[in-house]
């Protein structure tokens with residue numbers, strides 16, 4: 001797939017102006033004249049306002065994925081998610097065409113998609129340039145790589161409308177400052193008929209949401225120690241987010257596979273118990289990991305304000 005095609009479908013993260021190449025490794029915004037370098041392995045298209053951001057700061061000091069930690073350690077730390085993605089998602093979801101991963105981190109999922117579907121065109125994005133840079137070594141380990149790595153804000157994607165066929169996120173949207181705004185951006189850059197695949201979100205009812213995000217809850221503790229966003233919504237709210245952006249065919253799949261959550265014995269034990277419960281108790285009451293699939297239907301228009 002032509003790589004020039006992507007360059008002509010980038011837009012300025014600051015003023016949304018059209019972007020054109022001015023040399024082999026430079027592009028320029030035709031409106032605000034900001035220049036971007038496309039020569040390096042991570043293209044920095046962060047809005048000026050978030051050039052320095054708390055997510056990037058947090059990545060640098062993560063205990064297993066931080067800047068000074070080896071790539072194998074970053075991958076080993078995510079082994080449950082990597083194996084889950086390889087065994088449960090990749091064989092069952094046909095990744096084809098132009099694929100965007102938002103909140104890709106070290107972009108291991110993008111690398112695995114490219115490995116299994118070599119004809120696809122894969123763009124990995126994250127707000128942390130540090131995470132994407134670490135992804136270069138992770139890609140070497142996996143012997144596969146995304147076609148492009150672009151640092152950008154998922155709530156202000158630097159891509160033209162209706163460019164991608166599939167947009168993937170892996171435990172990412174609950175880290176967004178404004179998840180609805182992020183989902184609206186996913187809708188905008190998807191083609192008509194394109195699919196969104198939001199994996200690894202957490203859905204819980206109000207009571208458990210309060211516990212999880214409290215100072216003693218796991219999400220609250222992570223948010224407190226790393227200074228990142230850790231949001232929890234009920235399945236009803238998640239569904240409403242996607243509906244209000246114009247998505248249809250919204251399907252939620254609970255992920256109750258406790259054997260892939262052994263990174264934390266308490267979490268594994270919780271899912272061992274939850275796996276015996278009926279789905280009706282999950283998502284709007286008890287917390288459960290959920291994968292949300294949705295289609296940008298040709299039939300509907302954008303209904304969000």
Ligand SMILES: [Zn+2]
Pocket residue numbers: 012013014015016017029030031032033034
């Ligand atoms: Zn501009």
